[in-house]
Amino acid sequence: MFTPQTFASILPEILILVLAILILILEPFWKEDQRRNAGWLTAGGLIAAMIISLLFARPGEPTAVLGGMIRFDWLGFFFKMMFMFAGAATALLLMDHERAGRRGESYVLLLASLIGMNLMAVSSDLVMLYLAIETASIPLYILAGFLLNDERSTEAGFKYLLFGTVASTIMLYGFSLIFGFSGTTDLYALASIFSSGSISPLLAFGVLALIIVGLGFKLAIVPFHFWAPDVYQGSPTPIAGYLSTASKAAGFAVVVRLFFVSLPDFAPTWTLIFAALAAITMTVGNLLALPQTNIKRLLAYSSVAHAGYALIGVVAFSQLGAASVVFYLAAYIATNLLAFGIVMAFNRITGLEDITDYAGLSRRNPFLALMMLAAFLSLAGMPPFGGFVAKVFVFAAGVQANYTWLVIVGIINSIIGVYYYLNVLKYVYLYRMPNEDEDQNPVPLTRPYNIALVILTIGVILVGTVFAPWFGWSAEGAVLLFN
Amino acid sequence: MNFPILSIITFLPFVAGVIMLMMPATRKNEVRAVALATAVIDLLLSGWVYLQYLTQGMTGYQFIEQYNWLPQLGITLYFGVDGMSAPLVLLTGIVMFTGVLISWGNDDPHVMSGIQDRPREFFAFLFLLAGGVFGVFVSLDLFMLFFFYEIAVFPMYLLIAIWGWVKTREYAAMKLTLYLFIGSVVALVGALAMYWTQYQNTGILSFDMLQMESAGFSAQFQYIWFLPVFLGFAVLGGIWPFHNWSPDGHVAAPTAVSMFHAGVLMKLGAFAALRVGVMLLPEGAKQWSWLIMTFAGVAVVYGAYIAYVQTDLKYMIGFSSVSHMGLVVLGISTLNQTGLVGAGVQMFSHGVMTALFFAITGMIYDRAHTRMIPELGGIAKVIPIAAIGFIIGGLVSMGMPGFSGFVAEFPIFMGVWEEQWLVAVITSISIVITAAYIMKNIRQVFFAPMPEKLEGHIGDVTVLDKVAIVTLCLLMIGIGVFPSIMVPMVETGVGYIMNLLGGA
Numbered sequence: 012m013f014t015p016q017t018f019a020s021i022l023p024e025i026l027i028l029v030l031a032i033l034i035l036i037l038e039p040f041w042k043e044d045q046r047r048n049a050g051w052l053t054a055g056g057l058i059a060a061m062i063i064s065l066l067f068a069r070p071g072e073p074t075a076v077l078g079g080m081i082r083f084d085w086l087g088f089f090f091k092m093m094f095m096f097a098g099a100a101t102a103l104l105l106m107d108h109e110r111a112g113r114r115g116e117s118y119v120l121l122l123a124s125l126i127g128m129n130l131m132a133v134s135s136d137l138v139m140l141y142l143a144i145e146t147a148s149i150p151l152y153i154l155a156g157f158l159l160n161d162e163r164s165t166e167a168g169f170k171y172l173l174f175g176t177v178a179s180t181i182m183l184y185g186f187s188l189i190f191g192f193s194g195t196t197d198l199y200a201l202a203s204i205f206s207s208g209s210i211s212p213l214l215a216f217g218v219l220a221l222i223i224v225g226l227g228f229k230l231a232i233v234p235f236h237f238w239a240p241d242v243y244q245g246s247p248t249p250i251a252g253y254l255s256t257a258s259k260a261a262g263f264a265v266v267v268r269l270f271f272v273s274l275p276d277f278a279p280t281w282t283l284i285f286a287a288l289a290a291i292t293m294t295v296g297n298l299l300a301l302p303q304t305n306i307k308r309l310l311a312y313s314s315v316a317h318a319g320y321a322l323i324g325v326v327a328f329s330q331l332g333a334a335s336v337v338f339y340l341a342a343y344i345a346t347n348l349l350a351f352g353i354v355m356a357f358n359r360i361t362g363l364e365d366i367t368d369y370a371g372l373s374r375r376n377p378f379l380a381l382m383m384l385a386a387f388l389s390l391a392g393m394p395p396f397g398g399f400v401a402k403v404f405v406f407a408a409g410v411q412a413n414y415t416w417l418v419i420v421g422i423i424n425s426i427i428g429v430y431y432y433l434n435v436l437k438y439v440y441l442y443r444m445p446n447e448d449e450d451q452n453p454v455p456l457t458r459p460y461n462i463a464l465v466i467l468t469i470g471v472i473l474v475g476t477v478f479a480p481w482f483g484w485s486a487e488g489a490v491l492l493f494n
Numbered sequence: 495m496n497f498p499i500l501s502i503i504t505f506l507p508f509v510a511g512v513i514m515l516m517m518p519a520t521r522k523n524e525v526r527a528v529a530l531a532t533a534v535i536d537l538l539l540s541g542w543v544y545l546q547y548l549t550q551g552m553t554g555y556q557f558i559e560q561y562n563w564l565p566q567l568g569i570t571l572y573f574g575v576d577g578m579s580a581p582l583v584l585l586t587g588i589v590m591f592t593g594v595l596i597s598w599g600n601d602d603p604h605v606m607s608g609i610q611d612r613p614r615e616f617f618a619f620l621f622l623l624a625g626g627v628f629g630v631f632v633s634l635d636l637f638m639l640f641f642f643y644e645i646a647v648f649p650m651y652l653l654i655a656i657w658g659w660v661k662t663r664e665y666a667a668m669k670l671t672l673y674l675f676i677g678s679v680v681a682l683v684g685a686l687a688m689y690w691t692q693y694q695n696t697g698i699l700s701f702d703m704l705q706m707e708s709a710g711f712s713a714q715f716q717y718i719w720f721l722p723v724f725l726g727f728a729v730l731g732g733i734w735p736f737h738n739w740s741p742d743g744h745v746a747a748p749t750a751v752s753m754f755h756a757g758v759l760m761k762l763g764a765f766a767a768l769r770v771g772v773m774l775l776p777e778g779a780k781q782w783s784w785l786i787m788t789f790a791g792v793a794v795v796y797g798a799y800i801a802y803v804q805t806d807l808k809y810m811i812g813f814s815s816v817s818h819m820g821l822v823v824l825g826i827s828t829l830n831q832t833g834l835v836g837a838g839v840q841m842f843s844h845g846v847m848t849a850l851f852f853a854i855t856g857m858i859y860d861r862a863h864t865r866m867i868p869e870l871g872g873i874a875k876v877i878p879i880a881a882i883g884f885i886i887g888g889l890v891s892m893g894m895p896g897f898s899g900f901v902a903e904f905p906i907f908m909g910v911w912e913e914q915w916l917v918a919v920i921t922s923i924s925i926v927i928t929a930a931y932i933m934k935n936i937r938q939v940f941f942a943p944m945p946e947k948l949e950g951h952i953g954d955v956t957v958l959d960k961v962a963i964v965t966l967c968l969l970m971i972g973i974g975v976f977p978s979i980m981v982p983m984v985e986t987g988v989g990y991i992m993n994l995l996g997g998a
Binding site for chain 2: 436437
């Protein structure tokens with residue numbers, strides 16, 4: 012029963028668990044001012060876990076392991092690597108957070124949610140899927156409200172908890188209905204049961220709607236996005252970055268597997284629902300981003316909009332569509348983490364987070380400004396950064412699937428996006444600090460930021476120029492969804 | 495395996511840009527030296543490519559390089575030049591070189607000349623732009639063409655917004671970026687449609703443009719998609735009625751960027767519209783050529799008229815660019831041998847001419863601190879070389895025989911006459927208007943008595959400026975006197991296009 016393959020299939024999670032326990036044991040022995048080193052340990056441990064997994068636990072032929080609870084395949088593996096990369100970057104960014112960085116718990120919670128996300132990407136059973144989603148979510152509720160003496164953070168944590176539990180309950184109801192109709196919870200067995208066509212379209216629509224509500228919350232797509240701006244603004248900035256990237260990508264991992272594998276027979280219904288949601292999400296996200304003055308809220312709405320672009324790939328319901336979603340997420344994770352990391356680094360020195368406060372940044376720290384340029388141009392979809400190629404791929408998938416109207420909506424939206432992203436860069440590069448000399452007000456970076464931000468910048472450029480390997484892995488995973 | 499000269503030309507500016515960004519901000523002179531060295535190397539390489547093509551009597555696509563980039567989707571790094579693009583590659587090299595000379599700057603805060611504020615970032619962004627431009631001219635892969643096209647667009651925003659003319663730079667930079675971005679994404683949808691239709695027709699998954707020429711797009715398909723693709727690119731070519739961004743952008747931009755912008759970037763639009771629009775969708779081009787010709791005809795006359803009434807020297811040149819780029823598009827819209835050859839030469843000729851105009855305007859503004867034509871006068875006394883350069887540029891602009899403008903404009907009007915004599919008659923009015931505003935302004939700016947305010951405040955230009963002016967002038971005269979150093983080459987490129995148009 013417990014074969015080497017079973018072991019390999021959950022090796023990354025085992026390693027993360029070991030790492031978390033290690034931190035729990037070591038942390039009390041460290042002095043107060045050494046405790047931030049838990050961040051080095053977390054990041055280093057995650058990178059080591061990635062390397063070990065890549066060397067010894069690479070998936071071969073897709074197989075069901077652990078009694079069909081987990082699907083051991085390339086798609087899940089690639090997602091896991093993305094999550095762990097995001098986790099490592101978040102740990103580095105967290106280190107110099109004034110109040111969260113010196114607490115071992117924050118890293119342990121981060122790792123706990125990472126285990127949940129990893130399992131979300133590979134679950135092949137509704138029960139397992141639900142457990143994984145909860146494992147990923149509960150630590151994040153705590154992390155969002157981590158700053159106890161900060162009202163905004165408490166509000167963020169509480170809001171996230173309320174919205175999150177309601178959404179997941181609704182989704183659970185959807186799962187139970189599926190089980191009631193089909194008598195199985197195995198995602199891969201569901202497809203053949205549903206293909207017999209014994210379920211009325213109306214009921215199917217109801218079930219889909221329930222599930223989409225739950226997952227829509229995870230993806231923060233309109234109209235389930237209300238929590239996002241408040242939560243991102245209130246929670247510690249690195250956690251906001253993590254929520255907007257890894258957590259969102261985990262939601263997409265579930266969407267892709269659940270809908271592509273289990274519900275292909277309802278594809279005409281759900282592609283239409285997702286197409287409508289994608290169009291609304293992009294439009295609302297971008298329009299609401301326009302008037303924002305707080306950079307974290309701007310990034311929150313922009314990340315809502317980005318979920319909309321990625322959904323175009325889901326709507327396409329093709330191999331290229333799935334591959335483009337995965338590729339889009341890879342580019343997006345690196346880019347958005349970079350953006351939030353910069354916001355964090357800037358906020359740590361200045362304590363400010365309005366867009367106008369960024370005036371003169373290009374003189375206060377030219378390198379930080381350059382990295383910000385890379386992040387925002389990538390978000391805007393300009394080459395040679397990852398965002399451009401990712402957008403072209405999802406648009407290509409959309410055109411291929413004859414969703415040209417949706418692609419046109421996406422294009423109009425990316426034009427809106429260019430406007431407000433450039434607007435931020437205008438402050439960074441064009442305006443001067445009012446009444447102050449920039450040379451007297453530098454924005455120095457500590458070592459963890461230097462490492463994390465430079466790696467992320469290189470990542471953003473690599474995804475956008477040498478895109479063959481990333482796309483190759485995405486495509487390899489996507490193929491498995493269709494056989 | 496031959497020497498990868500086109501990749502070197504294209505990627506060298508990117509590498510240099512990154513190197514400059516890594517250098518300390520205080521080492522301004524070292525940054526400038528790296529910029530100049532890069533520009534010289536690129537100029538020499540592009541000149542070598544041009545001369546090889548010319549002297550070896552090459553035809554078709556040459557200096558081909560092909561590397562797999564993303565085999566799953568048929569994206570390749572596929573470079574090559576033909577008779578159409580080789581002159582444009584050379585043009586980019588020239589403008590890059592002269593642009594660096596003009597922007598050299600100094601560290602004396604009392605003398606305004608070139609780029610003084612953050613030259614490191616300036617040259618780095620300028621070279622990103624240049625690399626993108628080279629990339630578009632040499633790419634034979636549609637995806638890569640878009641990739642480089644977008645790279646060429648976004649540094650423009652920063653270059654104008656940061657170093658531009660304080661009064662209008664924010665507005666102009668944003669307007670320009672949005673116009674160009676809208677144009678390019680509209681064209682991108684068309685390109686994706688072409689990609690998938692080719693896949694349906696032939697089962698080949700490839701962005702290779704030479705492949706796409708024989709993809710067998712139906713007449714219906716071409717009829718629908720030609721306009722979005724052609725106009726999407728032509729926005730950057732400054733085509734009327736989408737030209738509005740261009741004069742504002744030219745005026746707001748710092749001198750070297752105006753040179754790049756009007757000299758090279760607008761050619762990018764016209765070239766891409768020709769390469770992707772006309773060459774891949776020839777049936778669509780035939781059906782819509784009347785509309786393109788109308789737009790271009792309006793641009794030619796309207797641009798010249800608006801240029802005539804301007805009192806700001808830079809706006810005048812900006813609108814004359816609209817007019818002259820209208821001639822390029824007019825030449826393309828004829829879809830015949832004569833007109834296309836004219837368009838090809840005009841792209842080069844206008845690029846050099848307008849770079850010269852903007853360079854001289856920048857020099858005058860730096861010294862007189864005004865560009866309003868009525869406030870200027872007598873500049874010829876203190877900066878004779880600027881006056882000579884401006885007059886030569888003016889003669890080119892009017893299409894005077896013996897200068898490159900004549901070699902370019904004459905065939906365009908002949909080509910138009912072949913298709914539609916009435917349009918040729920109407921558009922040739924622009925020559926008269928052009929002559930009028932050029933002569934009027936040369937008299938006022940250079941030979942009228944100098945206003946007292948300026949007396950004694952204007953010094954001569956630097957040696958670097960002179961080198962730039964002389965280089966540009968020699969090129970224009972050279973082509974005017976010896977058309978054979980360019981025309982036969984462009985003819986081979988046009989011959990290829992005529993095959994596509996005839997064979998469809």
